[in-house]
Amino acid sequence: MGKALIIGAGGVASVVVHKCCQNPDIFEEICIASRTLEKCEALKNKLEGSKTKITTAQVDADRTDEVINLINNFKPDIVINVALPYQDLTIMDACLATGVHYVDTANYEPPDTAKFEYKWQWAYKEKFEKAGLTALLGSGFDPGVTGVFTAYAQKHYFDEIHSIDIVDANAGDHGYPFATNFNPEINIREVTANGRYFENGEWIETPPLALKKVYDLPEIGPKDIYLMYHEELESLAVNIKGVKRIRFWMTFSENYLTHLKVLENVGMTSIEPIEFEGKQIIPLQFLKAVLPDPASLGPRTKGKTNIGCIIQGIKDGKPKTYYVYNVCDHQEAYAEVGSQAISYTTGVPAMIGAMLVMKGIWKKPGVYNVEEFDPDPFMEELNKNGLPWQESFSPTLLD
Numbered sequence: 041m042g043k044a045l046i047i048g049a050g051g052v053a054s055v056v057v058h059k060c061c062q063n064p065d066i067f068e069e070i071c072i073a074s075r076t077l078e079k080c081e082a083l084k085n086k087l088e089g090s091k092t093k094i095t096t097a098q099v100d101a102d103r104t105d106e107v108i109n110l111i112n113n114f115k116p117d118i119v120i121n122v123a124l125p126y127q128d129l130t131i132m133d134a135c136l137a138t139g140v141h142y143v144d145t146a147n148y149e150p151p152d153t154a155k156f157e158y159k160w161q162w163a164y165k166e167k168f169e170k171a172g173l174t175a176l177l178g179s180g181f182d183p184g185v186t187g188v189f190t191a192y193a194q195k196h197y198f199d200e201i202h203s204i205d206i207v208d209a210n211a212g213d214h215g216y217p218f219a220t221n222f223n224p225e226i227n228i229r230e231v232t233a234n235g236r237y238f239e240n241g242e243w244i245e246t247p248p249l250a251l252k253k254v255y256d257l258p259e260i261g262p263k264d265i266y267l268m269y270h271e272e273l274e275s276l277a278v279n280i281k282g283v284k285r286i287r288f289w290m291t292f293s294e295n296y297l298t299h300l301k302v303l304e305n306v307g308m309t310s311i312e313p314i315e316f317e318g319k320q321i322i323p324l325q326f327l328k329a330v331l332p333d334p335a336s337l338g339p340r341t342k343g344k345t346n347i348g349c350i351i352q353g354i355k356d357g358k359p360k361t362y363y364v365y366n367v368c369d370h371q372e373a374y375a376e377v378g379s380q381a382i383s384y385t386t387g388v389p390a391m392i393g394a395m396l397v398m399k400g401i402w403k404k405p406g407v408y409n410v411e412e413f414d415p416d417p418f419m420e421e422l423n424k425n426g427l428p429w430q431e432s433f434s435p436t437l438l439d
């Protein structure tokens with residue numbers, strides 16, 4: 041069918057590349073481009089013999105001109121951006137300049153402060169409309185599948201959705217006393233930020249991890265879950281009309297939180313530079329250097345993730361509840377594509393989003409979040425591409 045340019049060559053990109061190669065009728069040709077060419081080459085070598093033709097390129101995606109040149113050389117139908125959130129706008133600019141569709145998995149972040157806001161990318165709506173191009177935002181798991189799950193519930197099971205609780209559980213064990221399963225800087229920043237949720241048209245802020253509950257998750261068992269802010273809350277609050285409350289919960293073990301507390305108390309998570317043996321160092325960056333590299337956790341991680349949406353509302357005048365979730369096994373993901381479940385659950389939906397745009401099923405000029413499209417084809421592809429989902433109509437509810 042066509043060609044995709046994949047920008048980034050990290051954990052998520054590796055899954056996207058494997059999954060594109062499993063769908064060679066759609067992805068006839070892909071180009072893997074990142075800052076470090078050797079990483080792209082290594083990925084290409086892993087997929088030797090694939091029916092999808094693979095090329096590689098070096099690109100600094102902070103520079104729109106470099107991305108434009110690459111697009112003009114490779115001539116893709118779509119760009120799948122799985123670099124970092126800092127590159128979203130430069131890549132969207134390059135897509136507009138060259139007439140190519142765009143997909144990503146995380147909202148744009150200014151390099152200095154994390155905001156978790158869509159405003160910069162939503163501001164591109166008119167430009168994409170005028171250019172007749174589709175920009176699909178947040179096509180990972182959360183954001184991504186959680187939005188598709190919600191749209192599916194709305195389409196098939198509810199006249200009105202009143203509350204959505206997104207529960208993201210990782211019961212993976214890597215065997216280390218303490219490690220973060222993605223970039224420690226971003227991870228620690230996310231966990232130490234204030235919580236926030238949407239209720240009756242307002243955003244309510246809570247101190248970091250102040251709201252805790254225990255939830256018994258299918259295939260995982262009872263876990264401590266903590267209320268956090270997460271970027272899909274912003275778009276769901278706009279796109280799910282009439283919703284009264286949306287919250288996001290994530291599991292953390294007591295062990296993880298105790299380590300984090302100690303590190304915080306002794307100053308190791310600080311981003312203020314300090315002088316050490318005549319040199320300026322940033323404690324958090326030093327901490328990152330002594331912690332295990334997240335990429336090295338893949339082969340050691342055992343256990344499962346379970347991410348889903350618990351939804352309450354009204355159907356035919358009666359109260360209704362619905363829970364839809366996916367369970368992903370770290371070791372099975374690693375055996376299939378060489379990445380653990382966190383990257384797997386992000387990379388598969390990124391490929392599916394790109395596939396639906398390329399097929400014309402999710403093609404519409406403008407900038408969209410996943411819940412704005414018909415969820416059915418996406419739900420079907422999740423089942424076919426390694427992220428089967430399950431549903432229950434009598435879940436335990438979170439008050």
Ligand code: NDP
Nearest residue numbers: 048049050051052075076101102123125146180181182183
């Ligand atoms: P990694 O850090 O493993 O990989 C990032 C890749 O981007 C690296 O190959 C890096 O290259 C490349 N890169 C960074 N800066 C540039 C640049 N200026 N130009 C070109 N390439 C660049 O990250 P992940 O694979 O774990 O995550 C990828 C994306 O997925 C992130 O945006 C993350 O926020 C998102 N994500 C979304 C989730 C969801 O559910 N929606 C969940 C998890 C992640 P190099 O190594 O050479 O620096």
